[in-house]
Structures are given as C-alpha cells and as structure tokens.
Amino acid sequence: MKPVLQVRDLCRNRILHNISFDLMPGELLAVMGPSGSGKSTLLYNTAGLDQADAGEVRLQDTVLTALSDDHKARLRLEKMGFVFQQMNTIPGLSLEENIVLPGIQAQGKRQKAKVKEKARRLMKELGLEGLENRQVQQVSGGQLQRACICRSLINDPVILFADEPTGALNRQAAQEVMDTLVNLNRQGMSILMVTHDSKTASRCDRILYLQDGEIKDQLYLERADADREQRVNDWLMQRGW
Numbered sequence: 001m002k003p004v005l006q007v008r009d010l011c012r013n014r015i016l017h018n019i020s021f022d023l024m025p026g027e028l029l030a031v032m033g034p035s036g037s038g039k040s041t042l043l044y045n046t047a048g049l050d051q052a053d054a055g056e057v058r059l060q061d062t063v064l065t066a067l068s069d070d071h072k073a074r075l076r077l078e079k080m081g082f083v084f085q086q087m088n089t090i091p092g093l094s095l096e097e098n099i100v101l102p103g104i105q106a107q108g109k110r111q112k113a114k115v116k117e118k119a120r121r122l123m124k125e126l127g128l129e130g131l132e133n134r135q136v137q138q139v140s141g142g143q144l145q146r147a148c149i150c151r152s153l154i155n156d157p158v159i160l161f162a163d164e165p166t167g168a169l170n171r172q173a174a175q176e177v178m179d180t181l182v183n184l185n186r187q188g189m190s191i192l193m194v195t196h197d198s199k200t201a202s203r204c205d206r207i208l209y210l211q212d213g214e215i216k217d218q219l220y221l222e223r224a225d226a227d228r229e230q231r232v233n234d235w236l237m238q239r240g241w
C-alpha cells in the first residue's frame, strides 16, 4: 500500500529539522510534544500553508513542495480538509452557508444545488440536522466544530489535517468531536492531528513524539487494546511529558 502522504527531510528555519514520516491510507496519526516543539509548524508545512526551507512533501502522486503557491492553494481546496482549534467560521452566515462556501469555491456557483445537498447530507451524518439555518454564534462549541468538520469534507478530501480540534471544547464536546473524527477515520479517511491531550491521542493508530523540532519517537496503538490511554500516559511520562 502506498502512503497518502510522504514527508522527507522537511526543514523549517530553526523550528523543524529533517522531519520524515509517512501517513498511510486510513491511518489516524497524532503528533504530540512539548509546547513550542514545532507541532503546528509541522502541520502547516506538511499542508503547504507555510513554505518549508528544504525537504519534500508528497500527497499521493503530487510533490506539493514543488508547486507554485496558486497550485498549492488549489490542491488544498480540492484534496485537503482542515479542522482547527480556532474554528475560523464566518459570523453572519448560517452553519450551512459556512459549509457550502469552500464547495462553491472549488466547484463553481453552478454546482450550488449539488454542494448544498452534500452539505445537508454531511450535517445529517454528523448529527447537525435541523441546525442548517442557525448562525455560528447560536450553536454550542461542539456543534460548531462538527460543522467545521462538515466544511472540511465538502470537497471530498483525501486527507484531513486537524490542529488541536478538541482544544477549545469542554470534555463532553471534545469526546463528541473525537468520536466524529474516529468514525470518519473508520470509514477510511486519513488524518494527521496535532494534540496536547493524551485521551485524544490514545484513540489514534500511532503517535509521533516531537521535541525541539525533531521526531524523537513513535508509539503504535492497537485498536483493540483496552489499556491504550494508560499506555499513552506511561509512554509520555517516560519522555518527560
């Protein structure tokens, strides 16, 4: 099986040093590490949101690091989904309008009916039916983050990038959002996620441990392992977490 994402010797001025890893199709991969270790920078550089100084990122058959900024932006719109802690929704627009927006951007106004139908289907799947016309400030944090996940899926991406997707949420909402991401992953979505939270990370297939801009270690987790949260906590503790 070919990786969906291949990162080789990625460097970012004094922040990232020769980062290499693969993300396999259908893998849920977490990046953990101390504050300031470069986790977000790694995510942004991998997605081409920031210009790496050296190294290569390949998304399926496309070498992302060789593309112009415009090309990268198009690829992000069509092939990548993003879920951030600060949700970047547009106030004054309904949940549905927020979700539809990148769909129209990618597919054109003529496809509006199709995109709308897709948005409604996603909202239903993610438990947001009936909230289509709510303004972003009229829903809970968990509902809003799930709407952001719908938005990230509107163009059928091949990969999701998530930066602290549960970071701004209370425990219950965090669990709902993580359930949603795990569900998507079980349906085949490849996900690269930065998190501080060991409970969140313990639901992933693998964890990379980043320190001083280098991948120092990784931990594989079995889906059937009932003690995975404990394993993650022990592993983190051994690394001085």
Ligand SMILES: Nc1ncnc2c1ncn2[C@@H]1O[C@H](COP(=O)(O)OP(=O)(O)OP(=O)(O)O)[C@@H](O)[C@H]1O
Pocket (backbone or CB within 6 Å): 015, 033, 034, 035, 036, 037, 038, 039, 040, 041, 042
């Ligand atoms: N645009 C930037 N310009 C210069 N330095 C930056 C920039 N963004 C981040 N840094 C620095 O790079 C280092 C890594 O930051 P980054 O946000 O990637 O770490 P992180 O591991 O995600 O941290 P946290 O867990 O606190 O979010 C930090 O020292 C930070 O101050």
